[in-house]
Amino acid sequence: MPSDGGPASASYRLRLDSRPLAVRAALAELADCPPLRALPSEDRDAAQILLAEILNNCTEHAYAGRSGPVEVALDLRRGQLSCEVADRGRPMPAARPGLPCPVLSLREGGFGWMLIRALAEELRYCHENGVNRLSFRVARTCLAAPDPCPCPRSAIPPESGCESAPRCCEGRTCSD
């Protein structure tokens, strides 16, 4: 149920089931909802990618393939899109040192993690009364990965491309 608002401000709420095909349908709906439609196409693409990764995380980790309710709230204010995703699945593991929040039951170095890290700002997580609540803003200008990376071209991740995807570097330094 979209609420009204001009191009600079709009809100949208959606409740969905955590199974993959329901997530796919929800993402199609969200791609076309007023807050996303009001964004420039680059930011809209970023929002779609981010929402997909966060919702996949609910499916794969919070509910571990089971069916369960997920709620998405999108709010666009002054061209800035804020998102909150809530589920009633397993809590995320405790945050690792140096990471802002424990989104990261996603494997470090995995593609999902790289995308979230590149596209989200102010990522916050809390678990309260059985509810996982993850909020973030979509970075407005996606400056991630602009520079050449010193990682060897051969740094191809092993199985399914996770674990050791090039661990660089947000365009800066390379630890490996």
Place this chain on the structure above:
Amino acid sequence: MDLEAEVRGDLLVVRVQQERIDAAAAIEFKDRMRELVDTPAPRVLLDLSRVTFLDSSGLGAVVAVMKLLGPDRRLELAALGPVVRKVFRLTRMDRVFTIHERVSDAL
């Protein structure tokens, strides 16, 4: 997962006829590709012109297909839309694959 394959010279061109390679489609994509790449072409080109969305699971599946081909055969990509291109760029997989603007550029 609807994939269409055609041999053109030394190239096996596989066109993905589906709009999304996402978490719901990744395993099927990989399984279908495994069947198709039995055709012994030295280069495999994935035509992504119809694909409007690819997530980390879809990307993982594409990487898995590349590994499936082994060291002597190459997986190349063509006609990436804006979202697909962004996902490859942000994960730096654009440096791992040969990416063509159009299918015709790879022929």
